[in-house]
Amino acid sequence: MPENRPLLHATAVxxxxxxxxxxxxxxxxxxxxxxxxxxGENGAGKSTLIKCLTGAYRRDGGEILLDGRPIDPRDTLExxxxxxxxxxxxxxxxxxxxxxxxxxxxHQPTRFGMISSRAMSRSARQTxxxxxxxxxxxxxxxxxxxxxxxxxxxxxxxxxSGKVLILDEPTASLDALEVRMLFDVVRALKERGxxxxxxxxxxxxxFEISDRITVLRNGKxxxxxxxxxxxxxxxxxxxxxxxxxxxxxxxxRTDRPEGEAMIRFRDFGRGGRIAPFDLDIHAGEVVGVxxxxxxxxxxxxxxxxxxxPHDSGAASDAGKPLHLGSPRDAIAGGFGFxxxxxxxxxxxxxxxxxxxxxxxxxxxxxxxxxxxAREQAAMADEFIRRLDIRTPxxxxxxxLLSGGNQQKVMLARWLAxxxxxLILDEPTxxxxxxxxAEIIRLIEELCARGMALLVISSELDELVAYSHRVIVVxxxxxxxxxxxxxxxxxxxxxxxxxxxxxxx
Amino acid sequence: MNARTLPLLATMVIFLAxxxxxxxxxxxxxxxxxxxxxxxxxxxxxxxxxxxxxxxxSGGIDLSVGSVIAFSGVFIAVLLRDTGxxxxxxxxxxxxxxxxxxxxxxxxIHHLEMPPFIVTLAGMFLARGMAYVLSIDSVPITHAFYxxxxxxxxxxxxxxxxxxxxxxxxAVFVAGMLVAHRTRFGTNVYALGGGVQTxxxxxxxxxxxxxxxxxxxxxxxxxxxxVFSIYTSAGYSLATVGVELDAIAAxxxxxxxxxxxxxxxxxxxIGVLIMGLIQTxxxxxxxxxxxxxxxVIGILLFAFIVLQKGLVWLTSQRGLAMRGGPxxxx
Ligand SMILES: Nc1ncnc2c1ncn2[C@@H]1O[C@H](COP(=O)(O)OP(=O)(O)OP(=O)(O)O)[C@@H](O)[C@H]1O
Ligand SMILES: [Mg+2]
Numbered sequence: 001m002p003e004n005r006p007l008l009h010a011t012a013v014x015x016x017x018x019x020x021x022x023x024x025x026x027x028x029x030x031x032x033x034x035x036x037x038x039x040g041e042n043g044a045g046k047s048t049l050i051k052c053l054t055g056a057y058r059r060d061g062g063e064i065l066l067d068g069r070p071i072d073p074r075d076t077l078e079x080x081x082x083x084x085x086x087x088x089x090x091x092x093x094x095x096x097x098x099x100x101x102x103x104x105x106x107h108q109p110t111r112f113g114m115i116s117s118r119a120m121s122r123s124a125r126q127t128x129x130x131x132x133x134x135x136x137x138x139x140x141x142x143x144x145x146x147x148x149x150x151x152x153x154x155x156x157x158x159x160x161s162g163k164v165l166i167l168d169e170p171t172a173s174l175d176a177l178e179v180r181m182l183f184d185v186v187r188a189l190k191e192r193g194x195x196x197x198x199x200x201x202x203x204x205x206x207f208e209i210s211d212r213i214t215v216l217r218n219g220k221x222x223x224x225x226x227x228x229x230x231x232x233x234x235x236x237x238x239x240x241x242x243x244x245x246x247x248x249x250x251x252x253r254t255d256r257p258e259g260e261a262m263i264r265f266r267d268f269g270r271g272g273r274i275a276p277f278d279l280d281i282h283a284g285e286v287v288g289v290x291x292x293x294x295x296x297x298x299x300x301x302x303x304x305x306x307x308x309p310h311d312s313g314a315a316s317d318a319g320k321p322l323h324l325g326s327p328r329d330a331i332a333g334g335f336g337f338x339x340x341x342x343x344x345x346x347x348x349x350x351x352x353x354x355x356x357x358x359x360x361x362x363x364x365x366x367x368x369x370x371x372x373a374r375e376q377a378a379m380a381d382e383f384i385r386r387l388d389i390r391t392p393x394x395x396x397x398x399x400l401l402s403g404g405n406q407q408k409v410m411l412a413r414w415l416a417x418x419x420x421x422l423i424l425d426e427p428t429x430x431x432x433x434x435x436x437a438e439i440i441r442l443i444e445e446l447c448a449r450g451m452a453l454l455v456i457s458s459e460l461d462e463l464v465a466y467s468h469r470v471i472v473v474x475x476x477x478x479x480x481x482x483x484x485x486x487x488x489x490x491x492x493x494x495x496x497x498x499x500x501x502x503x504x
Numbered sequence: 505m506n507a508r509t510l511p512l513l514a515t516m517v518i519f520l521a522x523x524x525x526x527x528x529x530x531x532x533x534x535x536x537x538x539x540x541x542x543x544x545x546x547x548x549x550x551x552x553x554x555x556x557x558x559x560x561x562s563g564g565i566d567l568s569v570g571s572v573i574a575f576s577g578v579f580i581a582v583l584l585r586d587t588g589x590x591x592x593x594x595x596x597x598x599x600x601x602x603x604x605x606x607x608x609x610x611x612x613i614h615h616l617e618m619p620p621f622i623v624t625l626a627g628m629f630l631a632r633g634m635a636y637v638l639s640i641d642s643v644p645i646t647h648a649f650y651x652x653x654x655x656x657x658x659x660x661x662x663x664x665x666x667x668x669x670x671x672x673x674x675a676v677f678v679a680g681m682l683v684a685h686r687t688r689f690g691t692n693v694y695a696l697g698g699g700v701q702t703x704x705x706x707x708x709x710x711x712x713x714x715x716x717x718x719x720x721x722x723x724x725x726x727x728x729x730x731v732f733s734i735y736t737s738a739g740y741s742l743a744t745v746g747v748e749l750d751a752i753a754a755x756x757x758x759x760x761x762x763x764x765x766x767x768x769x770x771x772x773x774i775g776v777l778i779m780g781l782i783q784t785x786x787x788x789x790x791x792x793x794x795x796x797x798x799x800v801i802g803i804l805l806f807a808f809i810v811l812q813k814g815l816v817w818l819t820s821q822r823g824l825a826m827r828g829g830p831x832x833x834x
Contacts, residue, residue, distance in 0.1 A: 056704075056705055075704070075707070075709070076704065076705050076706070076707045077707035077708070077709055079707075080707045086705075088705050092702075093702065093706065094694075094695050094698035094699060094702055094703065094706070094765075095698060095699075096694060096697065096698040096765035096766050097691070097694055097695065097698060101691055101694075102706075105691060105692075105695060105706055105707070105708065106688070106706070106707045106708065108688055108691065110688070113687070114682065114686040114687065115685075115686050115687060115688065115690075115691070117686075140508060156706075
């Protein structure tokens with residue numbers, strides 16, 4: 001049995017950033033043939049540990065042994081040569097290179113010192129076929145969807161990993177089918193004796209795939225345990241260091257506000273993106289949107305917000321026509337939209353937490369009426385506290401926060417504008433269980449204050465928890481609407497999968 | 505159509521259209537004689553523009569090349585005048601020198617994390633200053649070997665001459681294309697242009713690549729200086745002022761994005777030829793002032809930047825349309 005040979009053994013790894021001790025004497029042991037989940041809240045130090053192991057950061061202290069020999073990777077290239085393949089959390093790949101080049105970068109097949117593009121394309125196609133992806137690999141990466149890019153990133157890491165594969169939140173933008181394919185690949189690699197590190201905030205996935213878990217909290221090691229010896233509640237306790245009171249709901253909320261709709265969309269649609277639909281939004285109501293990735297969920301949101309303006313139908317606000325030709329119009333109409341892909345659609349890494357939070361509000365007020373400095377600071381502190389954003393202070397550049405905390409800043413930006421209709425696309429993606437519960441509570445509170453919300457989510461439990469109504473989207477059509485007690489995970493799955501059964 | 509090759513195609517169409525216009529007015533412009541001159545007259549610009557293409561593809565800029573060419577000319581002329589060294593030895597010394605000069609700028613850019621604009625601007629002043637130190641006058645080159653070099657040409661059908669320096673430029677372009685598109689170094693250059701942080705995490709040797717890019721640009725600036733000295737038979741410290749800007753213009757007209765990460769070496773060749781063509785047209789016309797060259801190049805540059813903006817906009821629209829729509833592709 002190869003199980004008991006420590007493949008990667010790190011002791012007392014320490015890393016400090018100005019103002020933060022990101023890792024404080026963390027030990028980590030990875031055996032070959034195991035999937036080891038690395039867990040912890042946003043900002044606990046998971047990504048930092050990975051980056052220290054793979055040479056993306058120089059650690060300040062500690063020792064790393066690979067196969068019993070000390071290693072000290074100076075850069076990620078060296079880690080790759082040692083057989084450590086990694087999918088980093090925030091990095092996708094290079095958008096300006098072709099899919100094949102992204103997959104093969106650094107180890108392109110050459111003949112007489114020249115890259116053979118035919119061989120490269122062939123091997124890229126073969127690699128991707130294992131993930132059920134048949135695409136033109138000579139096209140630029142940025143012509144494909146985020147999910148495809150994510151699969152390519154995973155495929156690249158897998159092909160580089162001779163000994164160790166590290167996946168930092170790889171499943172954040174994958175749908176159920178893709179996750180299953182990824183897990184099949186991971187299991188096969190495990191059989192081959194690789195050690196796999198898996199970071200995720202989806203605890204179901206953690207329980208499904210991992211053998212052991214290691215929990216970090218505030219840069220310190222909390223403990224390592226076999227997954228069989230721990231249950232969900234206990235795990236959450238370890239991660240948060242406290243109990244998480246969680247009321248679970250069986251079906252959706254029935255306290256739906258009565259009366260006239262606030263905003264009506266009639267026959268609203270955009271050719272090629274989302275078929276025309278009708279939608280009524282009431283003040284104080286949460287409308288959930290369920291559907292698979294690429295089914296038209298995000299397209300619905302972007303059309304409503306004018307990112308891709310509608311080309312059919314019309315919107316009306318209390319009977320008066322509402323013009324929605326661009327995001328500016330939408331913002332003027334009191335809309336807010338927190339998009340799905342925070343990296344390309346929103347976060348400005350060099351600006352501070354405070355500046356990022358104030359941005360949308362400032363834009364709405366116009367540049368001639370700056371938000372007073374004192375108000376800005378108060379607002380930033382308020383959201384940092386409310387959303388539990390882990391940052392030493394409001395002036396830290398957002399780019400230096402952990403992935404989940406950046407997501408919280410994005411959310412804060414739109415909450416700060418205090419819109420009457422807020423659209424949230426996957427608001428809890430990449431957010432830890434504790435903050436997750438906090439965001440759900442926040443959604444309920446906003447809606448109790450009379451805000452209308454449209455929330456897109458892949459997590460059906462979550463939709464059940466806060467929705468008054470759920471719209472199910474499939475193949476770019478709104479195919480079903482569930483109200484109140486009809487909203488159960490089972491009903492949603494049935495509506496989503498109606499004719500996809502055969503495909504699965 | 506692939507959005508990646510669109511700017512290149514646009515450049516080619518413009519070149520062919522421009523040539524057609526010239527041909528209609530002056531049929532003589534299609535002769536190999538004119539083509540031969542086009543290559544000879546623009547050889548030094550073409551060579552240095554290849555280096556500039558790599559620099560710009562990586563997301564950088566090299567402002568020092570014009571001064572380096574001038575320095576090279578003076579260096580060669582002075583050494584040939586004052587020492588008994590054979591020109592080939594002088595060439596080798598010069599190329600080592602300019603390559604190291606480029607490498608040093610690359611190292612500073614990487615290690616001190618300084619913007620390439622500033623570092624190469626300093627390099628520009630430094631190289632020009634060194635040229636003045638060697639000589640402030642124009643130094644003629646009168647070496648028998650130079651006469652030999654200038655006498656080397658291939659007579660094309662139609663009596664046009666493909667001179668040695670024209671051929672060197674074409675060879676540099678071919679080599680540049682191979683390096684850019686068929687080597688790992690080339691892919692790494694594009695990778696840097698796509699995003700340094702991402703490239704680093706993907707294992708691109710950022711330091712080595714950056715240094716090599718500027719070293720390559722320095723080497724080609726040196727080679728361009730040699731070619732320029734053969735072309736003019738002199739070294740003059742005030743020569744080739746602003747050539748770096750001509751090179752940048754050629755690269756951009758050739759369809760390479762100034763922000764890096766996208767473009768083709770072949771496009772740069774066409775960019776250089778378009779600029780040469782405008783000049784030739786003005787000479788043929790005889791009544792236009794040579795300032796028209798600058799004006800037309802200005803308009804072209806502007807048109808290309810607008811075209812590139814449009815393309816970026818188009819692809820992002822398409823990206824939007826495709827995003828979330830992988831269902832159709834698998
Ligand atoms: N380059 C950096 N400069 C300064 N501080 C940093 C840097 N990178 C990370 N940090 C800080 O280190 C801490 C740990 O961050 P890390 O990214 O490891 O968290 P994480 O556990 O991966 O969280 P998440 O689940 O949100 O991804 C955070 O407080 C973060 O702000
Ligand atoms: Mg992280």
